Amino acid sequence: MxxxxxxxxxxxxxxxxxxxxxxxxxxxxxxxxxxxxxxxxxxxxxxxxxxxxxxxxxxxxxxAPDLITPADLTRGLATRRVGGRVVCLKETDSTNSVAFRMAEDGAVEGTVVIADTQSAGKGRLGRVWLSPPGVNLYCSVVLRPPISPVAACQLTFLSVVAVARAIERVTTLSPQIKWPNDILVDGKKVAGLLNEMNAETEKVNFVVLGIGVNLNMRLGQLGSTLRHPATSLLEASGQPVQRVGFTRALLEELDVLYDRFLVEGEAPIRAEWLERSAIGGRRVKVSSGDREFRGTVQGVDAFGALLVQPEQGPLETVLSGDVTL
Ligand code: BTN
The missing domain is CATH 1.10.10.10 (Winged helix-like DNA-binding domain superfamily/Winged helix DNA-binding domain)
Structure with missing residues (x-):
């Protein structure tokens, strides 16, 4: 054992x-x-x-402490793949980096790495992800899907929808998704996702799904230099969230969605992503590289690109960047 x-x-x-x-x-x-x-x-x-x-x-x-431990997390965890192996660290630079190294060394699909705090939490576009100890969830999951590298971005649909479902399971809040991979509550960012991949031309070796959720962080800890307004589940609901319970809910949702993805592909999960989207049909400002323009969101394509209709000209396919309402 x-x-x-x-x-x-x-x-x-x-x-x-x-x-x-x-x-x-x-x-x-x-x-x-x-x-x-x-x-x-x-x-x-x-x-x-x-x-x-x-x-x-x-x-x-x-x-029992409100620590996330492998023993607590795996007790009664109803998953097929995700959480088959769980590593919980007191402190690390970034759970994504640890999970990536473990995957390179052959870690099994479903391996989960969690840290109580990160000294160099990675956000999107080279940003820093604030990771104070004792309050939030910083988690990375290793998957080895039998797909081509171009399809790997579809896994973002899974982790975003899983986080939204987990928030609904443990709180009374109504989370919304903002492209490309933010979760908002009351219009403020509560979670972010960062996927990293190791692939060859034809095949994905592994993907690390990095998930950061602000659970019990207080306003004062949220930082004043953030680009977008942020919140935590505690700030938004007034109720502390039990970290193990939330993490278990998240891993279970991720497992169900991953099973479905392997059988049915991304379409049903993308449909749920769209239903939960905060920006579908809305007018937004898009910042992509050094370009900015305004338009109306028409949806996302099968590879996660945002489809935006500018006031003039053809439909734009936005591969990366930020949108603001
Ligand atoms: C974003 O910028 O919105 C993405 C943030 C992703 C943060 C998570 S926390 C767990 C994992 N480890 C990291 O270093 N980053 C991701």
Whole structure:
């Protein structure tokens, strides 16, 4: 059994029983020595779990931290691929960079890397993604879809829709999608996605889906130099979000969408993306490279490019950039 699975089972057993779980019962149930059980209890304590231990009675879980741990996350996680392996780090430069290196070294599809804080969180177009500790979700998922490199951008539809669905599952908020990959609540950015890919001419080796969601960040932490107004789920709803619960919901939604993508392609997910879009049919200002123009959004094509009808001239296909309402 993987080390994190032993942790998960110990927590499960302690949660299932109302009182104490004896060291002997745990060792029997898990097929490991009592010394190993003790080592795992010590490990769980160092992750912030308060576990009471009473001689002749055993162990009892008193409180769990709002940390995202592999044991908590994988307990009851109903997925086929996503989250098959979970790595949680206290601090790193960027979960995307860690996941990318792990994928280069052969990490299985569905591997998830999460950090409590990032010292160099990467945003789109070379921007920095603010990543204070203890409050948000910074997560990267390794996928190995059997598709061509040109189709890889379609995976953005998946992660954006998954984040929107997860927000709806754990809050009463109504998130909206803003091209290319922002999630807005009340018109303010609450999440961003950054996909990175390793590919050959014909085939994708792997894609890293990078997902940052502002969960419990307070206004003062949001930074004053942001290009677009930002918020967090806590600021928008007034309710703190349990980080493990949100992350589990997100991984489950991503798994369902990825399954569907592999069977049916991007069309049904793009349709949901469009339904959830904040800019469909609206007049916007497009900034792409050193060009700016205004027009009305007609939709997105199968490769994620924005289709905009300017006041004059032919329909424009915008491959990258920013839009403002
Ligand atoms: C954006 O600019 O909107 C994209 C932000 C993406 C941030 C996430 S946080 C987890 C992952 N690791 C990174 O370094 N970036 C992505």
């Amino acid at each position: 993987l080390e994190e699975s032993v942790d998960a089972r110990i927590l499960e057993i302690m949660l299932a029983g109302a009182g104490f779980a004896s060291g002997e019962a745990l060792s029997r149930e898990l097929g490991v020595s009592r010394t190993a059980v003790w080592k795992h209890i010590k490990g769980l304590r160092s992750q912030g779990y308060r576990i009471e231990s009473v001689p002749a009675k055993g162990y009892r879980l008193v409180t």
